Amino acid sequence: MKLYELGKLYSGAAAQLAGIERVVFLSKLSDYGINTFRLTEAELTEDLANA
Template identity: 65%
Template structure:
C-alpha cells in the first residue's frame, strides 16, 4: 500500500479543532468524495480510499452536496418504466 505524508500546520489543526488523526481521516474522505464526484473513482474504490464501507460512503455524499447516483436524462428514461 502506498503512503502519502502531508504536513498540516498546527494552527490549522487548532482552528479546525481536530487531532492530526481526525484531520487525516477527514482529508481522506474529502479526497475520496471529490474523486468520485469527478468520475475518477467508482463508489467502491472511493469508499476504500476513505477507509469506510461503501454504504457509509454513499450516505456521506449528501454531506458534501454530491449526488449519490449520476444518471443522464437518457439513462433515467431507460430506468423509469412508462405508465
C-alpha cells in the same frame, strides 16, 4: 469524495480509499452536496421504461 465527484473513482474504490464501508460513503455524499447517482435524463427514462 472529490475523486468520486470527478469520476476518477467508483464508489467502492473511493470508500476503500476513505477507509469506510461503501454504503456509509454513499450516505455521506449528500452531506457534501455530491450527487449519489449519475444518471442522465435519457438513462433514467430508459430505466423507468424497463421497470
